[in-house]
Amino acid sequence: MEDDEARWRDRNRKAKASPRAGGRNGKPATTEDEEEEEDQDEAPRKRARKKKASAQDSEEEEEEDDRSVKRKGTKAAGRKKKAVKEESEEEEEEEEEERGKKKKGGKVTSKKQKDEQNKEKKGDAKGKGGKDKGNGKDKKKKNGKYSSSSSSGESGDGDSLSEGEMASLKEEVEEKKKLIATLRNKPWRMKRRLKLLKECQAFVEKFEGALGKGKGRKLYAYKVMMAKVMMGLPYGSIPRKTVPRAEQDRAMDISVLLDFGGYCKYSILFYGFYNAERTIGVLQFRLPLSYLLVGVGIFGYSLMVVIRTMARNSDEGGDGGDDGQFTFAFKMFTSWDYLIGNPETADNKYASITTSFKESIVDEQENQKDENIHLRRFLRVLANFLILCSLGGSGFLIYFVVKRSQEFANLDQDELSWFEKNEVEFVMSLLGLVCPPLFETIAELEEYHPRIALKWQLGRIFALFLGNLYTFLFALFDEVNAKLEKEKSIRNATIWGLNEYYSNYSSYHNTTDIPPPDIHPADVIRGPCWETAVGIEFVKLTVSDIQVTYMTILIGDFLRAMIVRFLNYCWCWDLEAGFPSYGEFDISGNVLGLIFNQGMIWMGVFYAPGLVGLNVLRLLTSMYYQCWAVMSCNVPHERVFKASKSNNFYMGLLLLVLFLSLLPVVYTIMTLPPSFDCGPFSGREQMYNVVMETIENDLPAFIGDIFTYATNPGLILPAVLLMVLAIYYLNATSKNYQNANLELKKKMQMARDEEKNRRNNKENTNQVMQDLEDLLPNRSLLPPAAAEEKPPPEKVHEKGSKSPKVAKRPGAAVNGKGVNLQMDVLLDAPNPKAAVTHPPGPRGPSGNARGPPPGPARGRGRGTPPSRR
């Protein structure tokens, strides 16, 4: 209730504050010509009234209709009969406002006076209408209208003028112009002249734009659009958009602004600025609703984009070189990019090709390594232990620092040093700077394959960042809870104060209708607004991240490169090739940095919409800056290992970050009550209530029904179940496909091997056949020659390794191992029993094509089993 009150108050104040709002001099002050004018526009007014009278129950609809009709009336330059005025005083005021604009010349009453009268009249009006509902509503509408009209300076004027009105307006504009031109010669007082001049100029400017003449048509449209449709009230109109009195002295100080206090804090950058008014302007822009929907929609959209990209990446499945069969051939024939026309780029390409070849060589080497498994296991466990320790340490450090900063926040800001104020950001950035190299050092213990090592490294940095971010978040939640407590007390105090004021007022003036307390927006007591505080924290975090990144590049890369380059002339050792060398551009680390930056944006954007703009600026500048740094002072990484062939590794990380940054935001949206006096959801129990409100008020009833059914647990549970089943089914199918794929790959590999073998074997078998043909006929004739029979073992081994299948002699084949071609050979062989009675020799003489030409004397074959040992 008190929120309604507050809103109402705000509007009234606005109305008063706007210079044109107070135009009413009371009925008697109405001059003759005004009445005349009013006659002309009776009809639309009447319609409006009729409507008002008829539609009492559906508040919103009525409001809309009424407003639109009224707008028309206003556009027609507000003319009305006295009778009408009597019936609804408020409308007249509006009219007056209009008239005030039109006939500035005519009115000489001082503004103050008007204002006072106005206030009193309003009080009266309220007294009249406060009891019955319809009238109250009426007022509300009026208020809404006032707010919109005062926000843009002029509400409906530019929307849809009829031609006649247009013509008359034009005429008036011309008149004003003429007046401005001739003002100098008028025999008036200076004060009056100045005032007139100002008014005329304002009028001309406004309507010239609206009429599409002069310079300002587009600008005007844009201004109206931005001011009325999107932003609602301008700065300074209501408390949440005004710097509090206590802060005003220092609100423009650069140090305050850099901490995003002062004017920054009460600007569109942050959550608190936005008003909770249900609709804004002629387009009925629902700011709170769109704020929520956009906030949540960003996540939905990002999820979709990330997942789509991942799906596409996995679709492509690499460029063909990744199945390991033709790595080298593939690199050899396809690595050059034929569009390169720049010598520097060409150099880079040479380097990259070289690296990729080296990578493949290292891969090969790693495959052949064998090592002490126990030592390695121990080292890996040790490394992981160390890394866990440092992760935990960094988490604790951050928690400690955030806690400390909350203590600092309670102290006077002036006593704190710069470091104490920025401790959290500083420590977080420092950790982000120190830990990754530390991890890298520790990871050397593990001796993983470089590609795997890189993944571990990235995973660890990821854990570090995420842990830090989440520690930070938890500490932040503590702070938010404290703020919520504080807010509750302030809120109660405000309500109490308001009640006090009302009772005092009513007893003093003896009236039940009380105008809102006339406090300047800057003086209103307000709650801490935790949302803005959270937003500020995230913005500060982002800014400090930017600073640290830029400084690191400047010092770590640029300065280092300068030193290495120029000190090299007078140094004991070669700096370029030796110890410091040039910085390497760490691709994976930079990508990870981008991912985390994105995560921070996702988390912070709900409470600080300005963060998006800030981040765009950051990305743009950092692209050029880093590009410069890379080209001028970095060397390529010595051993670049792509973390993954497609980019799905990084996309997976991004997805994880998205999910993890989604959690806290959605948690706060769903559970924490919004602040009572700031942000688009003020006055609501929960942020998502704004959706319910819209469903109830703006959509047809049946849609509301549908939503009620749809949100029923009885419907949701089966739906979830169905989805789980669908996921299960799809998963199973994809697994099947995967298996089939593997199977096919295996088959292809087998076919390839077979083909290779067949080519190799052709010669061999021929040779064997030849041997046999040579040998078989005169086998029995030859004397057994055991010594000759045994070929030199090393030779056999060598040949056997070259083509193991062939190495098996028919004798061995009888044991059932030789399957293919040798079998055919075997069939020809007589005396099959011989092999069975004796164990086969360890290795028969090779039938290799390149074996020593078998002499006739060696032609025993299997014919003489005893001779074979």
Next chain:
Amino acid sequence: MGTTNSTLSKIPNVEELMQETGFTPAHIVRLYDRFEALDKEKTGLLRPQDFGAINRLAMNPIGDRIIGAFFSPGQETVDFHSFVRILAHFRPADKKRPKDPSMPEPVNSRTSKLKFAFQLYDQDKDGKISRAELLQVLRSMLEMQVTEEQLESIADRTIQEADLDKDDAISFEEFRKSLEKVNIDHKMSIRFLR
């Protein structure tokens, strides 16, 4: 399109050329402009040093081989028709037109593209990429910091991977096999010739 027609009329036998290569008149005009730009002395013939003006080729490790591919053996110059015929290899494959089995294989087919690439590596035109030829390319493609030993092992591995018949050289068939998975249509196409 007036300029198109006037340019086309300058080229003799343009219909035949278009029929043969599948280029549209716009392509031909574009290529002709390019040809004239390269032809500094306006002789209607290009010499190898004219190609040197293209810095993309100058940067290319096998740039001189690519230039060499434009010249049929023993000839010092290339005229516009041969120029276009060579470039027709790089015309992206048309997806819309169904394959006509009766027609001879178009010059921009996968096989002919591969053949073109193969010839770049097969310098002595014996139908095989030998180990020495591979080493030559490798030397030009990699930086100085790679040792000769590494170069040789890379060449050996390449041959070992691709070689099916154990003759220590890569024949065209083997070349085709080893690049089976490469999207040649994508890699060996010039976009604007679509």
